[in-house]
Amino acid sequence: MTTPDPKIETYLKRVRTGLRGLPQEEVTDILTELRTHILERLELADGPRESAVDTVLQSFGRADKIAALYVSESLVLQAESSRSPWTVLRSLFYWSTLSVVGFFVFCICLFGYSFGICFFVAAILKPFHPQGVGLWYQDSPHQTLSLHVGGVLGPPVHERELLGWWLVPIGCSLGGGTILLTTQFALWSLRRFRRSKP
Amino acid sequence: MAIELEDKWEVQLRKGCLELAILASLWKERLYGLELLRALETESNLVITEGTVYPLLSRLRNEGLLDSEWVEAELGHPRKYYRLTSAGRRKALMMARIWSRFSAKLDGLLKPLLKEER
Numbered sequence: 001m002t003t004p005d006p007k008i009e010t011y012l013k014r015v016r017t018g019l020r021g022l023p024q025e026e027v028t029d030i031l032t033e034l035r036t037h038i039l040e041r042l043e044l045a046d047g048p049r050e051s052a053v054d055t056v057l058q059s060f061g062r063a064d065k066i067a068a069l070y071v072s073e074s075l076v077l078q079a080e081s082s083r084s085p086w087t088v089l090r091s092l093f094y095w096s097t098l099s100v101v102g103f104f105v106f107c108i109c110l111f112g113y114s115f116g117i118c119f120f121v122a123a124i125l126k127p128f129h130p131q132g133v134g135l136w137y138q139d140s141p142h143q144t145l146s147l148h149v150g151g152v153l154g155p156p157v158h159e160r161e162l163l164g165w166w167l168v169p170i171g172c173s174l175g176g177g178t179i180l181l182t183t184q185f186a187l188w189s190l191r192r193f194r195r196s197k198p
Numbered sequence: 199m200a201i202e203l204e205d206k207w208e209v210q211l212r213k214g215c216l217e218l219a220i221l222a223s224l225w226k227e228r229l230y231g232l233e234l235l236r237a238l239e240t241e242s243n244l245v246i247t248e249g250t251v252y253p254l255l256s257r258l259r260n261e262g263l264l265d266s267e268w269v270e271a272e273l274g275h276p277r278k279y280y281r282l283t284s285a286g287r288r289k290a291l292m293m294a295r296i297w298s299r300f301s302a303k304l305d306g307l308l309k310p311l312l313k314e315e316r
Contacts, residue, residue, distance in 0.1 A: 029278075033252060036275040037231050041248075043274070061247035069253035077260050194257075 007053050008038055011063050018067020021094055022074055030070060034060075068098060076190045085113045085179060088186045095193060105189045112182030116175045123171025134161040212244055216254065218297060219244050221263065221282065221290035228281035230269075231255065255280055263289055 012031055019027045038056055045052035060066075075091040082088070092109055095102030126133045137160045163170060223229065223237040235251055238244045258264045263286035270276050282290065 030252070030256070032276070033231065033278050034249065036277060037248070037252075039275055040232055059248050061249035066249040066253065069250060070256060073253055073257045073260065 005042075005049075005053050007057065008035070011038075011057050011060075014063035015067045018064050019070060021071065026074075034066075071098075072190075072194045076187075076194045079187055079190055083183055083187075085117075085183065088183055089113065091190060092186055095190065099193075101189075102193065105186065109182050109186045112178055112185070116178030116182060118175070119171040119178070120175030123168045123175060126165070126167050126171070130165075134167055135163045136160065137162050212246070215242075215297075216244060216246065217258070218290070218293045220251075220254065220258065221286060222294065224264070224280060224282045224286070225290060228279045230277040230279050234280065258286070262286075 012035060015034060016027060016031060019030065022030075038060060041056045041059075042049070042052055045056060071094065075094055079088045079091040089106070089109060092102065092106040096106040122133055122135075219238055219242045220234065223234055223241070229237065231252060234255075235246075235248055238246065238251075255264065255266075259266055259280070262283060264280045265283050266278050266280050268276050268278050
């Protein structure tokens with residue numbers, strides 16, 4: 001069996017760093033497979049060992065790129081299998097640390113989920129605090145719309161409630177719809193991110 | 199510019215065919231990573247960066263198209279062998295039929311171009 005080489009160990013360490021966030025068992029499995037391949041290629045290589053190591057590692061590709069390929073696969077898989085906003089956002093957050101596009105998609109989805117969850121929560125709380133929960137419209141001076149959820153403080157002063165009890169069905173469908181659409185958008189973006197890799 | 203376009207197109211084409219080539223290579227027998235790469239190089243002329251084949255194998259396994267198992271070699275290192283699952287065989291067959299129909303039609307379309315070039 002070939003003795004481990006410092007260059008190979010450094011290379012595999014870089015892969016390991018790029019794989020942060022994946023389950024430990026999976027990381028060990030990936031690194032064992034890559035190490036086996038590299039060592040087997042070295043055994044078949046001719047010439048001085050040092051240059052053979054360089055050639056093998058070069059033909060293997062950049063460590064960070066290989067790790068990013070594994071991670072992109074795992075992100076899509078986790079988000080697709082769970083579909084919960086939390087898991088989707090966690091996958092997007094990880095992607096946002098890798099690319100600018102990922103960062104923008106993360107921001108859009110964070111906004112989408114917040115918007116959807118606010119309406120959903122308001123719809124659920126309305127029957128318990130009918131006076132304090134609602135969509136309010138301020139006539140003057142700024143003419144603004146606000147979704148008010150404040151059971152303790154009571155209704156906002158000088159503002160007109162727009163939806164009344166309609167907030168329950170509208171909030172449920174708008175909130176649920178926005179969460180669903182945001183998830184679809186997130187999965188579509190993650191799949192595109194995966195397809196952009198070889 | 200033309201060479202760059204040719205390179206990009208070829209890269210995209212190879213990327214598109216890689217999944218089919220991997221599934222087809224595993225049609226007859228189970229293979230481990232290095233064997234699979236050799237098969238791709240010699241039988242399909244697909245030369246890829248060696249390390250990138252593993253994340254792709256991992257994806258195909260996660261999609262249920264491949265199965266994998268570690269086999270302890272008598273001499274040397276343990277090897278992770280990949281084989282097609284029944285879903286993988288169905289997909290490989292479906293892709294092969296589509297590819298075959300598509301390339302036959304395209305060949306007909308390209309014949310006049312290639313004749314003129316000669």
